[in-house]
Amino acid sequence: MTAVAQRVPRTDRFGPRDLLAEAAAGIGARPGRLILTILGTVLGIASVVVTVGLAQTAAGQINKQFDAVAATQAVAKPATNRGFNGNERALAPLPWDAPDRAERLNGVDAAALVAEVDAGDREITAVPVHDPSAPRVTSPTLLATSAHALEALDGRVVQGRYFDEGHDTRGDRVVVLGVDAAQRLGVSRVDRQPSIFIGDRAYQVIGIVDGMVRRTDMRSAVVLPMGTARTDLGLASAQELHMHIAVAAGPVVASQLPTALNPNAPETVTVQAPASTSSVQQSVQADINTIFLALGAVALLIGGVGIANVTLLSVLERVGEIGLRRALGATRRQIAAQFMVESVVVGLLGGMVGAALGVAAVTIVSAVQSWTPILDLRMVGVAALAGGFIGLLAGLYPSLKAASIEPISALRGGV
Amino acid sequence: MTVLDLLGDAPTESPSEVPPVVELRGTARQFPGDPPVHALHPADLSVGAGEYLSVVGPSGSGKSTLLNLLGLLDRPSDGEYLLDGIPTAHASERERAALRAGHIGFVFQAFHLLPHRSVLENVLLATIYSGVPRAERRDRAVAALERVGLSHRLDFPPTVLSGGERQRTAVARAVVSQPRVLLADEPTGNLDSESSEAVLELFDELHAGGLTLLVITHEDDVSARAQRRVRIADGHLREIA
Ligand SMILES: Nc1ncnc2c1ncn2[C@@H]1O[C@H](COP(=O)(O)OP(=O)(O)O)[C@@H](O)[C@H]1O
Ligand SMILES: [Mg+2]
Numbered sequence: 127m128t129a130v131a132q133r134v135p136r137t138d139r140f141g142p143r144d145l146l147a148e149a150a151a152g153i154g155a156r157p158g159r160l161i162l163t164i165l166g167t168v169l170g171i172a173s174v175v176v177t178v179g180l181a182q183t184a185a186g187q188i189n190k191q192f193d194a195v196a197a198t199q200a201v202a203k204p205a206t207n208r209g210f211n212g213n214e215r216a217l218a219p220l221p222w223d224a225p226d227r228a229e230r231l232n233g234v235d236a237a238a239l240v241a242e243v244d245a246g247d248r249e250i251t252a253v254p255v256h257d258p259s260a261p262r263v264t265s266p267t268l269l270a271t272s273a274h275a276l277e278a279l280d281g282r283v284v285q286g287r288y289f290d291e292g293h294d295t296r297g298d299r300v301v302v303l304g305v306d307a308a309q310r311l312g313v314s315r316v317d318r319q320p321s322i323f324i325g326d327r328a329y330q331v332i333g334i335v336d337g338m339v340r341r342t343d344m345r346s347a348v349v350l351p352m353g354t355a356r357t358d359l360g361l362a363s364a365q366e367l368h369m370h371i372a373v374a375a376g377p378v379v380a381s382q383l384p385t386a387l388n389p390n391a392p393e394t395v396t397v398q399a400p401a402s403t404s405s406v407q408q409s410v411q412a413d414i415n416t417i418f419l420a421l422g423a424v425a426l427l428i429g430g431v432g433i434a435n436v437t438l439l440s441v442l443e444r445v446g447e448i449g450l451r452r453a454l455g456a457t458r459r460q461i462a463a464q465f466m467v468e469s470v471v472v473g474l475l476g477g478m479v480g481a482a483l484g485v486a487a488v489t490i491v492s493a494v495q496s497w498t499p500i501l502d503l504r505m506v507g508v509a510a511l512a513g514g515f516i517g518l519l520a521g522l523y524p525s526l527k528a529a530s531i532e533p534i535s536a537l538r539g540g541v
Numbered sequence: 542m543t544v545l546d547l548l549g550d551a552p553t554e555s556p557s558e559v560p561p562v563v564e565l566r567g568t569a570r571q572f573p574g575d576p577p578v579h580a581l582h583p584a585d586l587s588v589g590a591g592e593y594l595s596v597v598g599p600s601g602s603g604k605s606t607l608l609n610l611l612g613l614l615d616r617p618s619d620g621e622y623l624l625d626g627i628p629t630a631h632a633s634e635r636e637r638a639a640l641r642a643g644h645i646g647f648v649f650q651a652f653h654l655l656p657h658r659s660v661l662e663n664v665l666l667a668t669i670y671s672g673v674p675r676a677e678r679r680d681r682a683v684a685a686l687e688r689v690g691l692s693h694r695l696d697f698p699p700t701v702l703s704g705g706e707r708q709r710t711a712v713a714r715a716v717v718s719q720p721r722v723l724l725a726d727e728p729t730g731n732l733d734s735e736s737s738e739a740v741l742e743l744f745d746e747l748h749a750g751g752l753t754l755l756v757i758t759h760e761d762d763v764s765a766r767a768q769r770r771v772r773i774a775d776g777h778l779r780e781i782a
Contacts, residue, residue, distance in 0.1 A: 139672030155657035455642020
């Protein structure tokens, strides 16, 4: 070769940067058309993101309910009416064997009576400290429960143990302390068998408990067995029957418990149990999801066909340009790559815009419903990429068409 | 920098060592049909480096057919065509594309400028496919446009240019990557006489700078500008003495 030809080094022949730049210029040449082209993909991707996003958010909402104690908690109370003096009074007290009766029902895992005990003027103090100069602190609250309170109230033992049916029926002078009450009374260990005093009677501390998420006030209370409270402190009745129930057992428990507790007068018992997240409701939700996903799929199909159409149209419009590029030295492969990349970029754009719109929609709906929006970010990324994939499929035929154009015939027309 | 600088002086080697830039050896093109069209009968032609040759002939005589063959846009149905000594008739499409990119500059009657790209971008397009190093592309394109007198139109879309300006843009695009030969098919066919004159003057200057030119035309006064003339009639090539 001669000197003239060697003057220009041929190093950067249509590299990836050139490919991207040419594709971008091709897309940017007709911005108005671009919007119409990506519309289908935008709608398709957006509806898929919204469907999946709302499903995830709703699932999160349901999980939250289950996490919340509410889903496995039921409480029975005596029905009340207003007496002549305007005070609420119970129609009938809960029976003392209410826990046994409740636990015989299907779906009730544990049940325990809880009562607030009036200590009268008895002070609750710890031994051996009795310092007259110390400021008087308010006594901890005094509660009484039956044996299975730990299970029924979602509590846990920090030290020692909870009392059992034996303590309850014998009326043993034992107590369990909530963690806060234990701290206030200066009881840190139970293995030395410490005692506390209610009035002038000593009660052995057999355990310290925490949790008790259904009655958090128990953490700062001194808890007696029900039987002990009846004999020593004249407890007349319990106020609440707490139950730990199986998930979704709420309606059954609510309907059966009054009769179980008081067969002669079931109306004297009111039950608060969680309504089940009905299976009907769930399947409706699933149907809606299916419909939305199907709509999304149809929109994506239309979006893909739209991209394919517009890319093909643009190939036909740009026959002259293709011929020129071939004359300038473009290979068939480079021509195909250019239209392919244009189509993929258009699809990606549609995917990203659609994903962004979908995220916005999920966020707005969640804000309106005061839900916590939950969206898998990977899913959003995949949705945007899916747009690119649609562009890839849609670009196949137009790109092959563009590559097959013969430069001579192409150049006979104008650009 | 000017195009003349880019192109440098005429080759210093003696012609005997250098193969012709363009060499047809019994090259023919016939289009199948009933009867088949002999658009170009077997032709021999040799164009040396730095020559300015015109091919003149009436409409339908086979000028474009010849140019398409010379520009590697079409393959001869018979014979061989050597570009810069490289046989091309049976070369792969990939090789032929590379030769088009590196060895040939085209100027078309219809300009073929991309309407949505600026004048500068249109010229840059040729550097992309011919592989001019990225860092040099812009400078070369600007220099080429300066050379054709369009440095004040770099960022204009070609749609607002006059015909003469469009064709000069096309010439800048054709020479920006320093081809071995410039092929022009009816370059003045769409221009008024004044613009035609400007383009032909440009060709004279490029020729003076050492570029090999092959201009196809049906106008005698255009062909008269060339150093050497070839007439084509009914697909037969004949040198005009
Ligand atoms: N693709 C083709 N198929 C059949 N005949 C063709 C084809 N291209 C050109 N021809 C014929 O070849 C002859 C020369 O055409 P062309 O080279 O375009 O002439 P010019 O450019 O000199 O006007 C014409 O008779 C034309 O009809
Ligand atoms: Mg012609």
